[in-house]
Amino acid sequence: MATAPDFYPPKLNQSLVRLCQMVAPWAAYLYYRIELDIDYESLNQLIALRDRRVLLLPNHPAFQDPIVMFLLSGRLGQSFHYLAAYEQFQDILGPFFQAVGAYSVRRGLADRASIAQTLDLLTQPTCHLVIFPEGGCSFQNDTVMPFRTGAVQLAFQAMNRSVKQGHPVPNLFVVPISIKYRYFQPMSMVIHQSLSRLEATLGIAKQAQNYERLRAIAEKVLTQVEQEYDICASDRERPWNDRIAALKACVLQTCERQLRLQSAPYEPDRERVYRILNAIQVRTEQEESGETEGSSNWDEELIRKSMFRILNFDTIYDGYVAADPTPERFLDTLTRLEREVFAIDHPAPKGHRIAQVKVGSSLNL
Incomplete structure (x- = not known):
């Protein structure tokens, strides 16, 4: 029996990402019963940061939040990278997640390979990296758990690395994102x-x-x-x-x-x-x-x-x-x-939902 690797790196395939972004709104609506809703002001804030180095920090109320962030990337016409739990890569969809820009982290450990990958991405000039700072799913639409400090600490480390290499202090924007779900119909x-x-x-x-x-x-x-x-x-x-x-x-x-x-x-x-x-x-x-x-x-x-x-x-x-x-x-x-x-890990969606996304004021570290 082959031993699973300790780390799954991103293997971003731009052509596959663009294809998936085209079909994602329909797939999300039909299979996950989700539709993205983002106001113009929030969208314009992200458009203004298109060519910048950006760390996106959304809350995590539901399992479908990564899908919402992928829908958002499609609305912007950009590719994101995603930090995801190691366990997500251990089934048949693991290679697909890597191809759309995701990579693994072993939660609860000092995952050196994942840290190195994060630092490498955050030194790239136009990287857009998604990290859920709560460290897991809260399962409550109106609750935000305490943030783990790792995401912002790694951002500062990436900036420090650039300075040590003789470059000026780089711009790195941290962008808070709110995801909130609302049902379409009476429930x-x-x-x-x-x-x-x-x-x-x-x-x-x-x-x-x-x-x-x-x-x-x-x-x-x-x-x-x-x-x-x-x-x-x-x-x-x-x-x-x-x-x-x-x-x-x-x-x-x-x-x-x-x-x-x-x-x-x-x-x-x-x-x-x-x-x-x-x-x-x-x-x-x-x-x-x-x-x-x-x-x-x-x-x-x-x-x-x-x-x-x-x-x-x-x-x-x-x-x-x-x-x-x-x-x-x-x-x-x-x-x-x-x-x-009922010992069900992923219960079926209860109904069609609007995923309301709002973007907070960005902070240039």
Whole structure:
């Protein structure tokens, strides 16, 4: 069995990119049920930076965000490069992603090959590089997670490299981009159907109002997961946010202990997840190569499932829907619950959506 490479570099094929940009709006609408919407002011800001060195930093509320950024590149008639998770390149579409300008990064590690590639791209005069600074998908249309600092740090390193080579301090523009989704059509029937399916699977009696139905489903799921990890859930008066935080802490500490990793309770949960997943990968490779003996004291599949849960519910909190009960917030939460209950990584789109893109003021570093 061939060993997977440690790094997947970009292999940009301009002809393929132009062809894909021509068909992408139709494919995105039919398959992903997405249509790009960007105002003239935002578009003109990017047009003004066409021949500049640009680092594009979008938020990451959904799996379809890279598609939205590719649609944006097509609207501009340009090619972008994209920093993407290493795992995306390990299936049949990996070579295609490389051909449209994407390259890999191993999250949770100091990925030297990926860092070197990023620095190389950011020293090119007209490079447009897309990095999602949240480091992963939030799964919430109205939430932005704390940014990882790596993207801007690498931009400064690239500038410093140019200066050390005897060049003047280069212009390098950082451009924040907002992606926000809105459904085309009324979604009340879709919400009802999703609630009914979850209620039937979990054996929950139907409540009077949709929000009460959602809370009953969430309570059942939270209790089941607590029981699965032997966490006492008898005190139902505790605030949900406290229960969620305690559950995450217990799961992460247990997995770190099983893998003999130093526990890091003050780091963001997402960073701890990536470190655990990398440790699983290393340990599995060592066992397959005979470097270490397999152990019955750890369950790779259970740890992976646990990390999936942490990422799925990373930014969830009680009150997200109640604060503004839009169809988008309802379906954000229902989709997460469906991912947990039905073990579906990529649930089908709930309806056609407009991806509203707005460009913030650029900053010349």
